Amino acid sequence: MNAHLPHASHRADFPALAPKPGEDWAYLDTAATAQKPQAVIDAITRAYGVDYATVHRGVYERSATMTQSFEAVRAKVADFIGAASANEIVFTRGATESINMVAQAFGGMQLKRGDHILLTALEHHSNIVPWQMLRGALGLGIDVAPLTPDGKIDTDALIAMIGPRTKLVSVAHVSNVLGSVADVRRIADAAHAAGAKLLVDGCQAVPRMAVDVAALDCDFYVFSGHKLYGPTGIGVLWARPELLMRMPPTQGGGAMIETVTFEATTYAKPPQRFEAGTPHIVGVIGLGAAIDYVSSIGLDAIAAHEARLVKATRAALAGFDRVQLYGPEDSAGIVSFNIEGVHPHDVGTILDETGVAIRAGHHCAQPLMALLGVPATARASFGIYNNASDIERLAVGIARVIKIFG
Numbered sequence: 001m002n003a004h005l006p007h008a009s010h011r012a013d014f015p016a017l018a019p020k021p022g023e024d025w026a027y028l029d030t031a032a033t034a035q036k037p038q039a040v041i042d043a044i045t046r047a048y049g050v051d052y053a054t055v056h057r058g059v060y061e062r063s064a065t066m067t068q069s070f071e072a073v074r075a076k077v078a079d080f081i082g083a084a085s086a087n088e089i090v091f092t093r094g095a096t097e098s099i100n101m102v103a104q105a106f107g108g109m110q111l112k113r114g115d116h117i118l119l120t121a122l123e124h125h126s127n128i129v130p131w132q133m134l135r136g137a138l139g140l141g142i143d144v145a146p147l148t149p150d151g152k153i154d155t156d157a158l159i160a161m162i163g164p165r166t167k168l169v170s171v172a173h174v175s176n177v178l179g180s181v182a183d184v185r186r187i188a189d190a191a192h193a194a195g196a197k198l199l200v201d202g203c204q205a206v207p208r209m210a211v212d213v214a215a216l217d218c219d220f221y222v223f224s225g226h227k228l229y230g231p232t233g234i235g236v237l238w239a240r241p242e243l244l245m246r247m248p249p250t251q252g253g254g255a256m257i258e259t260v261t262f263e264a265t266t267y268a269k270p271p272q273r274f275e276a277g278t279p280h281i282v283g284v285i286g287l288g289a290a291i292d293y294v295s296s297i298g299l300d301a302i303a304a305h306e307a308r309l310v311k312a313t314r315a316a317l318a319g320f321d322r323v324q325l326y327g328p329e330d331s332a333g334i335v336s337f338n339i340e341g342v343h344p345h346d347v348g349t350i351l352d353e354t355g356v357a358i359r360a361g362h363h364c365a366q367p368l369m370a371l372l373g374v375p376a377t378a379r380a381s382f383g384i385y386n387n388a389s390d391i392e393r394l395a396v397g398i399a400r401v402i403k404i405f406g
Contacts, residue, residue: 010037010297010384010385011387014035015036015038015041016036023355026394027383027390028382028390028394029359029381030227031176031334032381035383036229037290039293040231042289044231044289046285047069047286052281053066055067055281069288073284074086076292077089077236077288077291081202082214084214084241087241087269088240088241088244088271089237090236090237090239090271091235092234092236093234093235094224094235095202095222096224098222099170099222102222102239104134105274106168107138107168110246111140114141115138115140115141115165115167116142116143116163117134117142117166117168117169118145119142119143119144119145119169120158120182121144121367121371122151122177122180122365123171123172123365123368124176125364125366127199143161144367147180147371150327151331152178152180152181152328153171153187164194164195166191166194167195167197168197169187171200172201173200173201173211174204174209174333174334176203176364177379178326178327178336179327179381181205181330181331181332188216188217199220200221201222202222203223204334206223206228207294208303208306208332209332222237225283225287229384230287230289231286231290233280234284236287244270244271249273249276250274252265254276254278255275297384302384305384306383306384307330310332310333313382316391320398320402324338324340325337326372334382335381336379336380337377337380338374339378342402344360344376347360347398348378350397351397351398354396355393356393358379359381360377363376363379
């Protein structure tokens with residue numbers, strides 16, 4: 001085992017991973033959802049407890065204080081991803097809602113019959129289905145860029161597919177199955193040269209690497225809080241301000257209006273235009289605490305830590321003749337694999353018996369599974385709390401699976 005891997009890491013910050021009598025859990029499913037550090041749990045508890053009040057409405061002091069805290073997180077998110085202004089940050093329920101919002105508000109108004117959307121073969125269903133729904137409504141075309149043999153987006157092929165009818169390119173920054181990292185800036189340059197916009201699904205990127213939307217030069221960037229060590233039910237849509245100004249609201253109700261009469265309604269400016277109803281106040285506070293926690297460690301340090309874990313895991317699994325690895329050697333925090341003759345669900349079940357938690361399934365990426373020629377894969381994914389002992393236990397568990405199935 002790689003001697004450079006720490007055995008302690010930041011595990012003690014996470015109550016769910018604290019050793020219990022007779023239990024030692026190796027959690028290797030961070031790509032699905034990250035465990036929560038005590039700092040985030042404490043922030044959520046305070047927000048639901050002594051600090052709780054509504055936002056944007058009350059004239060009393062506690063409401064004003066909570067509103068300030070809420071909007072401070074908006075500014076914090078902007079700074080975290082390199083946005084120019086807090087007004088470019090829209091809070092949503094998650095990346096899925098963010099992509100659907102772009103599909104409805106941008107796609108529904110800006111795209112027309114015969115226009116094309118360009119995706120890639122490794123996309124999550126959340127970056128496929130909304131565009132298919134739009135295709136059915138508007139008569140759009142959907143093109144799919146291929147992958148390289150090691151599971152990266154074939155950027156050359158993707159760029160060659162961008163044509164005069166391509167109006168939007170939408171790609172994952174990091175694949176949730178293969179961990180491959182997209183060359184976002186090169187894709188952005190090619191898309192813009194053809195007059196197309198670029199949306200980037202950053203769910204697997206923001207917990208693992210520094211993101212700067214200005215440097216990436218994308219037009220939309222989305223992510224979910226729960227993969228960033230924050231709470232569920234909160235996500236982010238970043239968009240260029242001129243695009244947000246042209247986009248209509250996707251939901252109507254309180255908070256997103258300027259004036260309402262029975263004859264007509266005028267809408268608030270972004271981002272409030274897209275945040276109808278009472279927001280997930282505590283979710284936003286928890287997201288802010290998660291960003292503070294990650295920032296205190298440093299994304300460069302997190303990326304280096306996960307790179308060491310990936311390297312050690314691939315080396316350990318490569319020692320088994322019956323294990324097939326997927327994705328590039330330099331994947332970001334994710335290792336997918338299969339064991340010959342064993343369904344991934346059986347692999348996951350047997351590993352769970354020894355306290356090792358992985359993901360087994362199609363990972364909401366059925367088109368990619370079809371391309372790989374398998375119904376599913378097993379996936380180990382890492383966070384800042386993982387260490388060398390987790391990889392050792394995974395390897396021991398895989399040896400047990402192979403022994404059981406002969």
